[in-house]
Amino acid sequence: MDVTRSPAPRETGPDDLAALLQHAATAADVLAAWPRERRAELLEALADALDDDREALVAEADRETALGRERLGGELTRTAFQLRFFADVVRDGGYLEATIDHAGPTPMGPRPDLRRMLVPIGPVAVYAASNFPFAFSVLGGDTASALAAGNPVVVKAHPGHPATSERVARLAERAVALCGAPRGTIALVHGFDAGLLLVSHPAVRAAGFTGSLGGGRALADAAAARPTPIPFYGELSSINPVLVTPSAARTNADGYGTGLAASVLQGGGQFCTKPGLVLVPAGQAGDRLVAALAEVIEQTSARPALTAGMASAYEQGVTARTSEAAVRARGSSAGPGATRPALLEVTAGSLTPQLVEECFGPLAVVVRYDSDAEAVTVVEQVEGSLTASILTAGEDDRDLPATRAVLTARAGRVLYDGYPTGVAVSWAQHHGGPWPSTNTLHTSVGATAIRRFLRPLAWQQAPHHALPRELRDGPPVVPVRIDGTLVLPGGS
Amino acid sequence: MDVTRSPAPRETGPDDLAALLQHAATAADVLAAWPRERRAELLEALADALDDDREALVAEADRETALGRERLGGELTRTAFQLRFFADVVRDGGYLEATIDHAGPTPMGPRPDLRRMLVPIGPVAVYAASNFPFAFSVLGGDTASALAAGNPVVVKAHPGHPATSERVARLAERAVALCGAPRGTIALVHGFDAGLLLVSHPAVRAAGFTGSLGGGRALADAAAARPTPIPFYGELSSINPVLVTPSAARTNADGYGTGLAASVLQGGGQFCTKPGLVLVPAGQAGDRLVAALAEVIEQTSARPALTAGMASAYEQGVTARTSEAAVRARGSSAGPGATRPALLEVTAGSLTPQLVEECFGPLAVVVRYDSDAEAVTVVEQVEGSLTASILTAGEDDRDLPATRAVLTARAGRVLYDGYPTGVAVSWAQHHGGPWPSTNTLHTSVGATAIRRFLRPLAWQQAPHHALPRELRDGPPVVPVRIDGTLVLPGGS
Secondary structure (H helix, E strand, C coil): CCCCCCCCCCCCCHHHHHHHHHHHHHHHHHHHHCCHHHHHHHHHHHHHHHHHCHHHHHHHHHHHHCCCHHHHHHHHHHHHHHHHHHHHHHHHCHHHCCEEECCEEECCEEECCEEEEEEECCCEEEECCCCCCCCCCCCCHHHHHHHHHCCCEEEECCCCCHHHHHHHHHHHHHHHHHCCCCHHHEEEECCHHHHHHHHHCCCCCEEEEECCHHHHHHHHHHHHHCCCCCCEEEECCCCCEEEECHHHHHHHHHHHHHHHHHHHHHHHHCCCCCCCEEEEECCHHHHHHHHHHHHHHHCCECEECCCHHHHHHHHHHHHHHHCCCEEEEECECCCCCEECCEEEEEEHHHCCHHHHCCCCCCEEEEEEECCHHHHHHHHCCCCCEEEEEEECCCCCCCCCHHHHHHHHHCEEEEEECCCCCCCCCCCCCCCCCCCCCECCCCCCCCHHHHHHHEEEEEEECCCHHHCCHHHCCCCCCCCEEECCEEECCCCC | CCCCCCCCCCCCCHHHHHHHHHHHHHHHHHHHHCCHHHHHHHHHHHHHHHHHCHHHHHHHHHHHHCCCHHHHHHHHHHHHHHHHHHHHHHHHCHHHCCEEECCEEECCEEECCEEEEEEECCCEEEECCCCCCCCCCCCCHHHHHHHHHCCCEEEECCCCCHHHHHHHHHHHHHHHHHCCCCHHHEEEECCHHHHHHHHHCCCCCEEEEECCHHHHHHHHHHHHHCCCCCCEEEECCCCCEEEECHHHHHHHHHHHHHHHHHHHHHHHHCCCCCCCEEEEECCHHHHHHHHHHHHHHHCCECEECCCHHHHHHHHHHHHHHHCCCEEEEECECCCCCEECCEEEEEEHHHCCCHHHCCCCCCEEEEEEECCHHHHHHHHCCCCCEEEEEEECCCCCCCCCHHHHHHHHHCEEEEEECCCCCCCCCCCCCCCCCCCCCECCCCCCCCHHHHHHHEEEEEEECCCHHHCCHHHCCCCCCCCEEECCEEECCCCC
């Protein structure tokens, strides 16, 4: 269960990068002209390639990350599922937002024929995450959604799992070739400098990032400072507050306490959706819930962090916070490079800015509150989060209405009677939220993640041959809004 | 036909601004909870208020801008139409992107119930434009779409028409009160400093801007540099290239020449969609088209610019360019504060960076090309534009395929056999484009402009009472994607 660091890969130099991007730019024109069905088939071929190499991929990733074969196998399943899901999204075509306004009169005079659709934006840079060597990496969600949109992708590998990244990239290249897609469709680069060059390169038209607030903000600034700025979609930092209502504590202290512990500890606490702040009512029922949570934390031993740097950053983060909050529980110790779970506790009145900042790893901070009003003051100190969880005694529990409202305003996903770790890939998913959880109004998981890598284009009085197939007159092949009315394929 | 400058309005100080934003923040919560029908009625009441005060509004705006009563009357009609159009968009509800995934099995285990919808983002800052005292001002497109989304708006008035802005704001306040909307729903501020404070204020959650590249980039940088960055939607600078094919020049030189002249001169050349660069084939047919264009330019006399600063910037812009291109025509002169139309001409090989930069006012630059390949080299020097126009000899004209492709890649709206000025308000409109025409992947005109002022929110396992009406089970009241299938209201 130890991490075996891979030898550092050869860093991608500026000349190699320029060559890769030349291929990507050429590939962009080819892929943009592909019919949607062909893009869907490419996504499915990539999913098949992952499935076919499952055993070797999981072994390699486990060697590099020590996340465990079971978890990594599940992650690989999810990654393949996600590629196939985007094939469905592409076939459905609703994401194109196809719209046709035929020429007609208006109070301002005649209106020309106008047709609008989303089109591929061009080569996309993807910055892989440390904590998901498959699902947020070479063939992860950003890549899947960028390819689904019809764009080539250049992935910057995370240094935590370079060999796994290379293996996936080689599989992808073979699938790309078998599908007859152009050579620049997917490429992989290594190295910090290559990553910076990538976001600044004129051929790159958008970037997706999952990682730290510091790294993300630096890349976002570089994207914004280009002579031609590009959209930068960053998933950065999230504390993921959890609110336990008084009724919930009274009725299910043990269940929610142990459930929360499992969520804090999942993946070694190395999830962007790890619940980092738990609001628990003062008093006996709350005490019991915290005790149940503490008990699991205490019984859990340290486990290897994804990188040595993360292990020491985590330990420093815990130590710094212990001067501001009581230590309720710590897991058992281990050698260097491992992270000991920790539970801190503080009253609402003693909360500090540091305690509401994300600490990446198996740490949670419990905040005890007295009333709805006091819980509101806690949540008002919390910045935007990917998620906010509300643990209740069931549908009829209407405790803390004010706190629920402010929590909802600060989150991208509000969940009830469940835990934030585990982000389903589906049509309705939203994995994004107010700053600093993300820097845009978009998601990196779920069907609408594709919107990030498309741009709107309108055609006015265009001849039939200049229009994309989806915008031509005749029975709609995708959902189309025609003269203001949404029409479904097969509809009239 | 002279501009009568209004006395400078009292600038909004920091305390007044803070008070306004306090009201806006309160209004945001109230408006977000309003049913869509009530928002639609507010938009219609605002449209009625404009119509009811038409005569006085047009007179005031003409006094301040000298744009002419006919044009301003048409603009007012458009502005009221746009408010009513957004009422339709709100009632339709498709913009919500409502999505329901019921709980169910996946290869990764059970998936919880997930529901997603777009919700209002919060108070919006709107920066009014100089050149549209109604349509891109206090109750213009940005305000209409922000209100439609369910947000309060604080408008920064343009100094070119402060009295018109005040008059519209007073009308709006009365309509807001009559509709029972909260006091902070629409507010107006004056002054450069107030504008900068506005985009940096924590209560403001998004901003819309129409204006210059310099001003827009400064505000965009301020929005990005906030401790909590916000989306800034800027419409900045656009050269709007026009391509005349050889067949078009052969068959319709006079028609296209005079048509282009009218588009260049419309509104005194003070349109963001003014065609600033016209690619014309070398040779006799092209000569004839340029002569027809030049003749109209020459016969047109100077007219007052919107502001004195714009007049001198225009004259400097023309003078600077005459060292790089031949002067083909100039309109007749007038006193200071007026702009003389100008037509410059250059060969493709002699094009300079300055000649492809927007010059706000009645100037166009003609570039003569020899071949498709040469026209491509011209377009490759053009930055992103709101529009690209292709003037052809009709549907069967397939001239210049390569140039058409690179033009399309650089524009937000590609139009055939027409002129870019005049932006219809409709479902399919897109008024945006690659940098620097806009800085985001959004439009400021048309139904989808509303997307700028909404954020996605997902609910997981939420009790019925915590869900918005549009996401509850039962017959859909708006278009909803249910378990992957788009369902229309009244559908099954």
